[in-house]
Amino acid sequence: MISYTVYKVIHYIGIFGAVGALVALLARIGLIEASPGATDPWRRRLVALHGTGLFLVLLGGFGMLARLEITHGLGLPGWIWAKLVLWGGLAIFVTVGKRAPQLAGWLTLLAPIFAILAGTIAHTKPF
Numbered sequence: 001m002i003s004y005t006v007y008k009v010i011h012y013i014g015i016f017g018a019v020g021a022l023v024a025l026l027a028r029i030g031l032i033e034a035s036p037g038a039t040d041p042w043r044r045r046l047v048a049l050h051g052t053g054l055f056l057v058l059l060g061g062f063g064m065l066a067r068l069e070i071t072h073g074l075g076l077p078g079w080i081w082a083k084l085v086l087w088g089g090l091a092i093f094v095t096v097g098k099r100a101p102q103l104a105g106w107l108t109l110l111a112p113i114f115a116i117l118a119g120t121i122a123h124t125k126p127f
Contacts, residue, residue, distance in 0.1 A: 004067040011060025018053025019115045021046045022090060026097045026108040033101035047094060054091055078127035086118040 025046040032038045065071055065080070093111060097104045 002063060004064055007060045007063030007067060009060070010056050011064060014053045014056025014058075014060055015115060015119075016053070018050050018057055018090065019111055021049035021053060022093055022111050023108055025050065025094060026104045026111065029097045029101050030104035030108065033104070050094060054087065057087060077125070079121050079125045082121050082127070083118045086114045086121075090114050
């Protein structure tokens with residue numbers, strides 16, 4: 001049986017990986033898309049790291065919930081749903097950044113804000 005602490009470490013590794021890869025990818029989109037005909041050789045790697053990070057965030061997060069015995073399907077507390085919405089938003093930033101490169105700069109600023117907000121919600125559990 002995996003302990004709460006191990007799930008927490010997995011969760012944090014996922015957070016740093018997902019947000020770091022997302023910010024790097026969006027910054028590169030903003031720079032490379034401004035150059036006509038340029039392609040990014042790092043795009044696939046960063047998208048894979050972002051996806052792996054998001055998977056680890058979910059794995060660690062739901063593992064911690066299982067250790068705390070908070071597993072009631074749709075009856076989860078509101079703070080968990082808020083975090084899922086925020087991380088879902090971070091998941092689609094890759095697609096939005098690629099399809100609308102002019103927004104990449106704003107998304108680069110929003111990504112850490114979303115992660116900090118998710119952490120604050122988890123820490124305070126306001127609802």
